[in-house]
Amino acid sequence: MIGPTAWRAVDDGLAIAVRVTPRGGRDALAAGTAEHFAARLAAAPVDGAANAGLVALVAKTFGVPKRAVTIVAGDTARLKRLHITGDATVLAEIAAGL
Numbered sequence: 001m002i003g004p005t006a007w008r009a010v011d012d013g014l015a016i017a018v019r020v021t022p023r024g025g026r027d028a029l030a031a032g033t034a035e036h037f038a039a040r041l042a043a044a045p046v047d048g049a050a051n052a053g054l055v056a057l058v059a060k061t062f063g064v065p066k067r068a069v070t071i072v073a074g075d076t077a078r079l080k081r082l083h084i085t086g087d088a089t090v091l092a093e094i095a096a097g098l
Contacts, residue, residue, distance in 0.1 A: 005035050007095040014084045014091040015072070018058070022050040029061045031098050036079060051075065058082060062094050 007016040017036040018029070024040030032038030043053035051071055059066045064086050074080035084091055 006032070006037055007092070009088040009092050010083070011088070013068070013086045013088055014062075014095060016058075016082050016084065016095065018054065018080050018082060020050060020054055020078050020080060027053060027057045029057050029098065037095075037098060051080075054080070054082075058084065061098075062086070062091055064091075 005017065007014055018039050019032055019036045020039045020041060022041050022043060022045040025042060026040060027042055028040045030038050039054055039057060041050050041053045041057065043049040055066055055069045055071065059069045062069075062084055064084060068085040070083045070085075072081045072083050
């Protein structure tokens with residue numbers, strides 16, 4: 001079960017923590033640990049391809065446009081913090097359902 005540190009509601013959306021596995025075969029976002037979600041990406045971590053893939057995957061999962069998803073920390077790390085702009089209540093319900 002995802003704990004309170006994997007995601008939290010903020011004034012203009014949701015802040016989430018994601019552990020990324022590039023070259024994971026297929027794109028998928030799922031529950032990870034209490035501290036983060038787990039994302040598998042088909043893209044390799046070259047020239048920002050994995051980060052772009054992660055933004056697209058998170059946007060699709062949460063039903064928001066890609067421009068609403070921002071990588072706040074961890075550009076070059078496996079563990080990343082992202083901000084999703086939107087209705088915090090709706091986004092929190094989606095996060096809780098993962």
